Amino acid sequence: MGDVLKSRLFAWISFGTEKFEGPAKRRIIMTNILVMLTTALCIPHALFFLIYDAHALWIPIVLTLACALAFQLTPLLHSYNPYAGGLYNLSLWLVFAMSISWMFSARSGVHFYLLAGATTAIAIFGIRQNLLSVFSIVLGLACFIIVDRNFSQPASFIQVSDTFLDVFYYLSIPTAMLFIFCMVFYGFKQASTAESALQREYEYSEALLANMLPGPIAAQLKRHPGRTIADSHEEATILFADIVGFTPRASHLSPDTLVKFLNQLFTRFDDLANKHGLEKIKTLGDAFMVAGGMPEAQPDHAVRVAKMALDMVAETNKFAEEMGEKIELRIGIHSGPVVAGVIGTKKPFYDVWGDTVNTAARMESFGTNGKIQVTAETKKILEAQFDFAERGKVMIKGKGDLNLWYLEGLTKP
Structure with a gap:
């Protein structure tokens, strides 16, 4: 049973990577992992609203569940372009975070999800698409500032207590920080993996050169290439x-x-x-x-x-x-x-x-x-x-x- 579950999970994470290799394939896998994370965040939010007052909060419940379903469409876009799924995922996350922030105000702390989303830009787009990465980060920061400075009270159709907002805040901040930590950790892990790969290649090249040429001669060639x-x-x-x-x-x-x-x-x-x-x-x-x-x-x-x-x-x-x-x-x-x-x-x-x-x-x-x-x-x-x-x-x-x-x-x- 465990092997079957693992196989299905790997198949889902790798969905849409068939046409790609190297960095593009890793970028798509990262996007699919983000789909799982964002969906995993949406479902608890819907349950939280449902438990508090399903009647009063039916709009955010429907919105949250709709976003959770919409996130599942992301892998279908990979076949068009390796960046299409990531761009769609970030855009949908921006809509979700902005909408919930507008409904429950900055007092809910949900606008910190905008910062979490911004940190994923480099992981998704990489350094080859700096314009997309910079645009996504700047847009996330701008939306965060807008919410923080202007959405001081919940929307008029949202009736919740101060205690609800306090609980929501103390849940949102750690969640956003955990999301950011995961992105930073992933970035450092990728850098460490790349560094290890470069070190192995360097050691292999050095060993190959040492086998081809005497040590002092190899040292001269490295110091004075072409001489x-x-x-x-x-x-x-x-x-x-x-x-x-x-x-x-x-x-x-x-x-x-x-x-x-x-x-x-x-x-x-x-x-x-x-x-x-x-x-x-x-x-x-x-x-x-x-x-x-x-x-x-x-x-x-x-x-x-x-x-x-x-x-x-x-x-x-x-x-x-x-x-x-x-x-x-x-x-x-x-x-x-x-x-x-x-x-x-x-x-x-x-x-x-x-x-x-x-x-x-x-x-x-x-x-x-x-x-x-x-x-x-x-x-x-x-x-x-x-x-x-x-x-x-x-x-x-x-x-x-x-x-x-x-x-x-x-x-x-």
Whole structure:
């Protein structure tokens, strides 16, 4: 029974919103809620008059009940214009409050309903219809002043006692204040909801930017939008990793399985990059690129990259055991000067260029399955802390004959 009642109540509140979205839909829902509130105020007034003297107060009873029925027509106007129902509701409320105030005078306190009605203008019309909002507020205030200054006694056909007017006053003022409080509360709640939504969007944007760009680079872009960001780094270490036999593997895997496979493995590599304080530059297919010593200088950049390379091999072996199949990496590392910067404006990304990058890529592509291949430059930096196995001279495209080494692990104490 409760669910049925709740469903019907929601259907009534949402009536007329089918054609609208966003602010217009919320405005119509607010108008429908006001219809319920104004109707809920009219009925007790009619009962109050009926109990006091149905014969003497038949005119305000009929007027109040007629207004209660007329309020129910409001949702039917939404289909014509998202503001039509709200304008009708406020106009009818103005007629009701002015008529009752004229009949029972300012001594009844009913004219405070005019102020309550004025507070609903912004909630109904919003800031996009400032003229309507301002007009409704000014009209409500003007009517309030007119009643307060001119309607000092009840109309001649209304015969009520001073006690009735006192009771009416003490009922009207709290009711009007409660109505105003509800409107103010609603306004602050909407503002708070909007602020929370903006904060969530800001946090999401910040997190997205942090994932796309290194922190210092993202900070520069926010401080200087549109500025070209390019830095030269005299000392850096570049790592390229590639999954051995990935192309044949990809040919017999479904797209979902393939993407899931790469995502699981590369997520582990992302975690390793964070662990060692390195900057993941990009992934390209099954290739994974990491840089050390940038965008901020790191004296131990080569050591960090070497440790990550060893961890990548260990993590890949662990992943292979979990998958129940053979998975190997080819890893190439080289150290030297590089140039780094941000490319693009709509989809900016941080990239690295230079001979060091090209050489690191060659170390991977001309490497050995399951091995970490490094140049003599990188070995010279690392040889005090790591063990190496000499591969010898290898003809590298575009580089000629190079003495290359395999990184095997940390030097045992």
